[in-house]
Amino acid sequence: MLEMFSLKGKVALVTGASRGLGKPVAKGMAAAGAHVVAVARDEEKLQQTKQEIEEAGGKATVLALDLSDEDAVRAGVRNVAAELGRIDICANIAGIINWQPLLDSDEEDFQRTMDTNVRGTFVMSQECAAVMRAGGRGGRIITTASVLGPLGRAKLHAYCASKSAIIGLTRSLASELGREEITVNCVAPGYFLTEINANLQSRPGYMDAINGVTPMERWGKPEEIVGAMIFLASDAATFVNGQVLHVDGGVSSSFKFQLAA
Ligand code: NAP
Numbered sequence: 001m002l003e004m005f006s007l008k009g010k011v012a013l014v015t016g017a018s019r020g021l022g023k024p025v026a027k028g029m030a031a032a033g034a035h036v037v038a039v040a041r042d043e044e045k046l047q048q049t050k051q052e053i054e055e056a057g058g059k060a061t062v063l064a065l066d067l068s069d070e071d072a073v074r075a076g077v078r079n080v081a082a083e084l085g086r087i088d089i090c091a092n093i094a095g096i097i098n099w100q101p102l103l104d105s106d107e108e109d110f111q112r113t114m115d116t117n118v119r120g121t122f123v124m125s126q127e128c129a130a131v132m133r134a135g136g137r138g139g140r141i142i143t144t145a146s147v148l149g150p151l152g153r154a155k156l157h158a159y160c161a162s163k164s165a166i167i168g169l170t171r172s173l174a175s176e177l178g179r180e181e182i183t184v185n186c187v188a189p190g191y192f193l194t195e196i197n198a199n200l201q202s203r204p205g206y207m208d209a210i211n212g213v214t215p216m217e218r219w220g221k222p223e224e225i226v227g228a229m230i231f232l233a234s235d236a237a238t239f240v241n242g243q244v245l246h247v248d249g250g251v252s253s254s255f256k257f258q259l260a261a
Helices: 022-031 043-055 070-084 107-135 157-180 195-201 206-213 222-233
Strands: 011-015 035-040 059-064 089-091 139-144 182-189 244-247
Touching: 011 022, 011 070, 011 107, 022 035, 022 043, 022 059, 022 089, 022 222, 035 043, 035 070, 043 059, 059 070, 070 107, 089 107, 089 222, 107 139, 107 157, 107 182, 139 157, 139 222, 157 182, 182 222, 195 206, 222 244
Parallel strands: 011 035, 011 089, 035 059, 089 139, 139 182, 182 244
Antiparallel strands: none
16 A cells, blocks of 8 residues: 555656755655655755765765756756656755845846746756656656745735746646646645744744644644655655645634634
């Protein structure tokens, strides 16, 4: 029964594998049997991820690049495919956030967020889909939105726009690639303790405020994203396509009114 969750023999490209949520996913997919291609900008941290995977008996390759650099992404994926012979899983986890009041925002900030979060996911998914199509074995593309994907949030215009776009992109890719057994699904994290929200964690009252609106009354630990990602990447999810899987302690399902019933 557990065999259906195995990633043995698969090549899994994981973006954001240098830290945060992507690193435990990279390690988890390697532990499930995949040869992981760890992608992000910080080569030193990626080497650390690779070392930890290898120390645990897994296989990993480092691919250091900036996701907003289209040429680097296309060349990087093609080199990986040539070297490893296949790509079965493309887990797009990397992302950035930028808090700014509307009238202080400039187009450059907006563009940087869209380029990394949306264009990076699009180009990476497009290149991986081409490799999957050529291999004829189907594949798995996973994107990462947010609890803020379907919602708005003050001072997070570019981020919310990018995460809504990721959901639309996911559904469109799923509609197009499903007939080739390439599934495309999205994971929408709630509040996890990583660097992306370090400034919030240190703001007085913020930790408790998130606990207060989350039915499980706590923040997520980075390892708690791994199971959902492995599920979507595995044979356990062969007929799951175009979905948004919220991994958020229930925060997206609950009316956020903090007085007791
Ligand atoms: P994080 O700790 O800040 O890590 C972000 C990751 O993205 C790092 O590995 C970073 O690596 C990589 N990255 C950023 N810009 C990149 C670029 N231009 N090119 C290549 N890699 C880049 O954030 P996280 O918590 O792991 O977030 C992962 C994903 O989950 C993001 O898409 C985020 O929006 C989403 N999410 C997180 C939360 C949360 O509470 N943590 C909630 C909702 C959604 P380098 O710096 O080495 O490039």
